[in-house]
Amino acid sequence: MKKLGFLLIAAALMLPLAAGGKGESAQGTHKIGVSMYNLTSEYLTSLKTHMEKYVAEKPEYSSVKLVFLDAQSDPVKQNSQVDNLITQKVNSIVMIPFDREQQVPAVEAAAKAGVPLIELCASTVSDKKRSYVGSDDIQSGLMLAQEMFKTTKPNAKIIVLHGPTGQNAQVMRYAGLKEVMKNYPNAKIVAEKVCDWDRSRALDAIQNIIQSGMEFDAVFAENDEMAMGALLACEGAGVKGKFIGGVDAIPDALLAVEAGRLNCTVFQNSVAQARTAVDVAVKLANGESIEKLYDIPYELVTKANVAKYK
Structure with missing residues (x-):
């Protein structure tokens, strides 16, 4: 017992x-x-x-x-x-x-x-x-690219600002852009810069492109931090009339869209x-x-x- x-x-x-x-x-x-x-x-x-x-x-x-x-x-x-x-x-x-x-x-x-x-x-x-x-990252790339071509011309010269190479968002947002570009055979990507989602790196990249004299009509930024960097670079250089858009709908981007400074963002x-x-x-x-x-x-x-x- x-x-x-x-x-x-x-x-x-x-x-x-x-x-x-x-x-x-x-x-x-x-x-x-x-x-x-x-x-x-x-x-x-x-x-x-x-x-x-x-x-x-x-x-x-x-x-x-x-x-x-x-x-x-x-x-x-x-x-x-x-x-x-x-x-x-x-x-x-x-x-x-x-x-x-x-x-x-x-x-x-x-x-x-x-x-x-x-x-x-x-x-x-x-x-x-x-x-x-x-969210399905390819959809954000499609949305951003479709809005870009509503604003720019069919033969637009495009700069792409990439996130870190190999990240799913970077790969799929770029894939969305390329898919839309199939409908615009005369459009061309004139520069691609890896800016790792970073605002200051995007600012530097676009400043260098402007200083080089390269012509462009649009900046396809794979996130809003890079879009804001591109916007600041253009504004600082007095460059107007360029489409600039990003993804995430961060507060700074929303304020810039409201003020008409940034063309669009994609809400995540x-x-x-x-x-x-x-x-x-x-x-x-x-x-x-x-x-x-x-x-x-x-x-x-x-x-x-x-x-x-x-």
């Missing part, structure tokens, strides 16, 4: 561990790791803010703890950080990948360890992610992306079923409708 009593006590003590599984106890804190490729980006900073605010304001998420990591645009560092989150036994991982191919090992490591990982805002080519929450819904990512990550932590894709559509923003987005 004494032996039986000891076994029953031991079994009772083990029950909370069994209930929790990997990571924190299912009845305790849900720890969600969030790997962001660079928190100096205004858009990614807004995603972080909206995720934190959503968790803080929603009573059901009082047990949710978000652990944010900044990879500082280093793909090797981001893979290492995901490995670290796996070692910490987080309940789920949200990753905004720096590179669509170089971050595949991180996705595969999480899958192998049994830690559910979703991708937010940017995606990898891996099929081992549990879900993608975000950071609030919906952030909240959906948290919801999906919590569902995974609870062992609930989820969808493979949560598509949050892009929306074109011009002076005619910009008030809706401010």
Whole structure:
């Protein structure tokens, strides 16, 4: 009897561990790791803010703890950080990948360890992610290019400002531009500059192009930071009448569109992306079923409708 009593006590003590599984106890804190490729980006900073605010304001998420990591645009560092989150036994991982191919090992490591990982805002080519929450980047490129050709001439000379080479947004937004250009065979890309989503690098690039005397009609910037850099360069040099557009609808860009300084931007819904990512990550932590894709559509923003987005 004494032996039986000891076994029953031991079994009772083990029950909370069994209930929790990997990571924190299912009845305790849900720890969600969030790997962001660079928190100096205004858009990614807004995603972080909206995720934190959503968790803080929603009573059901009082047990949710978000652990944010900044990879500082280093793909090797981001893979290492995901490995670290796996070692910490987080309940789920949200990753905004720096590179669509170089971050595949991180996705595969999480899958192998049994830690559910979703991708937010940017995606990898891996099929081992549990879900993608975000927008279809090729659509933003299509929208921006279509608006560009409404404003410029069919044989427009175009400058393209690229994000980091290999990032999904960079690849797919450029693909959207090239798709639209099939309808304008006389249009030409006269310069392409990799500015890594950075305003100051875009400003320098366009200043150098203006000083070189190169003719151009439009600047297709793959994000708003670079579009604002191009705008400042043109305004500083007194260059007028050029189409300039970007993607993300950051506050500076919205103000510039409203003032008629920037032709357009493409709205990427950071609030919906952030909240959906948290919801999906919590569902995974609870062992609930989820969808493979949560598509949050892009929306074109011009002076005619910009008030809706401010």
